Amino acid sequence: MTKRKWIYHYFRPTAGRAMYLLSADPDSNGPNxxxxxxxxxxxxxxxxxxxxxxxxxxxxxxxxxxxxxxxxxxxxxxxxxxxxxxxxxxxxxxxxxxxxxxxxxxxxxxxxxxxxxxxxxxxxTKTITISVSVYKDLLAYQKRKGFSTLDEAIDDLLPHEELNIQLTE
Structure with missing residues (x-):
């Protein structure tokens, strides 16, 4: 389904982005x-x-x-x-x-x-609460591995956790 453009009531602006009406297309990152x-x-x-x-x-x-x-x-x-x-x-x-x-x-x-x-x-985005010690460990891991964000460090750690789970089963 293509997005329908907003029909302006008074005058169509000459600059800026076009406004659109609602679409039912599912958003891969969350709600439609x-x-x-x-x-x-x-x-x-x-x-x-x-x-x-x-x-x-x-x-x-x-x-x-x-x-x-x-x-x-x-x-x-x-x-x-x-x-x-x-x-x-x-x-x-x-x-x-x-x-x-x-x-x-x-x-x-x-x-x-x-x-x-x-x-x-x-x-x-979601906010999680972690202890100061875990945060410091994550920062140290980020610095040691050369990641620019904590998200990258966590993404790097998650496959290791998956591997540990598979080895223990």
Whole structure:
């Protein structure tokens, strides 16, 4: 499925990157865009920030759009969970994207995409707690082997651990 471009409400910027609507393509490094969008939408849908939403929408139209987006999210999740061919997923995604394009202003969608990007980054890194002595041992190992990051040192140690597990079995 190709990504659909955002349809600008006021004017198309002459510089910068193009904005895109949501895609259901699975991200190899974490959740897909639908999963990233959902918590952001539930947080923003009751926002008092009027710049997020299309100024042409009345209060009733905004409420109806929120209900429609909730329905589209459910049908999109159902289509993805059913693991149907992409042609069957395209219809709910396109309907969802149409509603999103209608509801959010250009600046509002830019903010949503920015928050999705931050959420994706949080999913890609994890923080672990280790003792100071283990940390110092890792630093010494990193320096001794000439690695530039601790990730490289840990990646080098993991195959050794796998070998030890196989030898003891």
């Amino acid at each position: 865009e639908i999963e990233l969008f959902e918590p952001i939408f539930f947080k923003l849908k009751h926002s008092l920030d009027k710049d997020l939403f299309n100024k042409a929408l009345s209060r009733n139209a905004k409420s109806k759009a929120i209900i429609d987006i909730n329905k589209q999210l459910k049908s999109t999740h159902a289509a993805i969970a059913a693991a149907q061919p992409t042609t069957e997923i395209d219809h709910p995604i396109n309907a969802l994207n149409d509603e999103l394009n209608r509801m959010f202003s250009d600046d509002g969608w830019r903010q949503v995409r920015r928050e999705m990007s931050q959420a994706r980054k949080r999913h890609q």
